[in-house]
Amino acid sequence: MTTAHTFELKAISYNSRLSEETSCYSAKLYMDGKHIADVGNRGHGGCDEQHPINRFDLDALNLEIKATYPKTVFHGMEFDQDLESICGDLLSRYLTLRDIRRPMGKAIVFLAKGDAIAEGVRTMKYKVTMTPEMKAQAIANVNARYPGALILNDMTDDEIMALVAAQPVEA
Numbered sequence: 001m002t003t004a005h006t007f008e009l010k011a012i013s014y015n016s017r018l019s020e021e022t023s024c025y026s027a028k029l030y031m032d033g034k035h036i037a038d039v040g041n042r043g044h045g046g047c048d049e050q051h052p053i054n055r056f057d058l059d060a061l062n063l064e065i066k067a068t069y070p071k072t073v074f075h076g077m078e079f080d081q082d083l084e085s086i087c088g089d090l091l092s093r094y095l096t097l098r099d100i101r102r103p104m105g106k107a108i109v110f111l112a113k114g115d116a117i118a119e120g121v122r123t124m125k126y127k128v129t130m131t132p133e134m135k136a137q138a139i140a141n142v143n144a145r146y147p148g149a150l151i152l153n154d155m156t157d158d159e160i161m162a163l164v165a166a167q168p169v170e171a
Contacts, residue, residue: 004069005031009039009090021045025091029083031061039087048084058083096164097157104153105129108138111163113148118167121152 009027018024024043028035029050036056041048052058062082069081079085100121103109107123115122124142126134135153142149152160 006033007031007086007090009087009094010035012091012094014091014095015043019043023088023091023095027087027091029087036061037083039083048087050083093157093161097160100152100160108135108142109152110142110146111150111152112146113150115150116167117163122146 008030010030012027013025015024020043022041022043022045024041026038026040029037029039035053037053037058038051039048050058065082065086066080071078072081072085073079100109103123103125106129107125109121109123111117111121124138126138128134130138139151139153142151150163152163155163
């Protein structure tokens with residue numbers, strides 16, 4: 001059994017206005033640090049387009065993924081993973097983190113005690129880019145107003161995604 005690969009999407013271009021049935025995006029797919037394909041979807045439904053770089057064998061990779069990666073469970077049904085599902089998960093992660101991190105340069109982003117990230121995160125905005133001192137004061141203000149608040153600004157991407165994953169999925 002082979003070891004799991006590390007996949008990453010770079011140079012992501014996402015267009016929500018053209019995303020109808022599927023996400024409209026394009027990106028460069030990297031595996032273990034090597035650019036192996038250009039991927040994307042036109043947003044009208046259907047499968048992703050996958051264009052290998054330097055004749056990389058995407059079919060063999062899909063067979064390896066199917067054989068070695070755990071099945072995905074969605075609404076009680078099991079599905080084999082493939083390159084498209086991996087790219088979909090990576091795109092979803094990118095969009096989630098982008099939306100949560102976007103206001104962080106000028107705001108403290110947090111969850112008040114009992115909030116669910118699926119309901120949206122709260123922000124305490126400021127008009128200028130924050131210095132470390134301003135950020136410390138802003139965090140103190142959030143904690144004073146919302147005791148037990150969970151500050152997302154200083155969390156890693158993996159910590160934020162763990163919070164997202166812990167949220168209940170709507171049927």
